[in-house]
Amino acid sequence: MSTAVPAVPAKAAARPATGVRSKAPTLRFERTFKERGARYLAGVDEVGRGALAGPVSVGIAVVDLHTQKPLSGVRDSKLLNPAERERLEPLVRSWSVASAVGHASAQEIDTLGIIAALRLAGTRAWSDILAAGVTPDMVLLDGSHNWLSPAEQLSLFDQTATDPGCDAPVHTRIKADMQCLSVAAASVIAKVERDQRMRELHVEYPEFGWDVNKGYATAFHRDVLRAAGPTPYHRVSWNLLGGEL
Structure with a gap:
């Protein structure tokens, strides 16, 4: 039995998120x-936290x-259009001295909750940084809550994780991505990699238009x-x- 679904809207031309x-x-x-x-500071940012579908990244x-020079053109990923990112x-x-993106799936978000899933995705990225031979001395995390460091009390995530996670001092800063x-650089690589995953999922479920809405709660998606x-x-x-019922 087939179910009628709305037509996928045409993709708009790439444009900056703000004028x-x-x-x-x-x-x-x-x-x-x-x-x-x-000496080595890790800028950290997440994308996909508010989406209805796909991973958090x-x-x-x-x-x-000591030596880093600025990189022109980088902004918080929300302020860049897809072509710029x-x-x-x-x-x-x-x-970057080293860079990585970690993901936690929709199923992991459902099982662990969004905060533990963020920590899981961050731990996966952190492990890749260490595997590249770089050990950051400090972390700068966007926002006001440190979800990256392992929780003081054991949770389902901490009991099942095979990696102790980030053990460097974490400094949070509101609007650090701006x-x-x-942190802006971290947001760019996370957004590009997550968008690519959503385009891949779009091939499997094209009716949802994930190549356009990337799993967020647009009217069309709902x-x-x-x-x-x-x-x-x-994320059921x-x-x-x-x-709605």
Whole structure:
């Protein structure tokens, strides 16, 4: 039995997310950690936290506070259009001392909860940084809550994880993705990699338009959910239809 679903909307031309350019992020704040003896600082940011489908993804970009030069054009990924992010992603990768993106799936989000899933994705990225032979002295995390460090009390995540996770000091900063170049760089690589995963999932479920909405709660996405129901890539523990029965 087939179910009618809305037509996928045509993809809009790439354009900046805002008509006003924000002030470019710098390494000024990161360099204040040199006074604390830090040399390698890891900028960390997440993408996909508010989506209804797909993974939550955590990017890490490590900078050398002694020698790092600025990288032109980098902004918080939300302020860049897709073409700009795609252009900058390989530049950020080569500019960084080390970089990585970790993911936690929709099923892991449903099982663990979003905070533990963020920590799981961050731990996977952190492990890749260490495997590259770089040990950051300090972490700069966007936001006001340190979800990256292992929880003090054991949770399902901590009991099943095989890696102890980030053991470096974590400094949180609201709007770090707007002001701090390392964190903006992390947001770019996380966004590009997660978007690529959503395009791959779009091939499997094209009716949801994930190549356009990337799994976020657009009206179109919810219309298809009403008609067709969730896929294995939806976070079924979430209120997918916004309070509707």
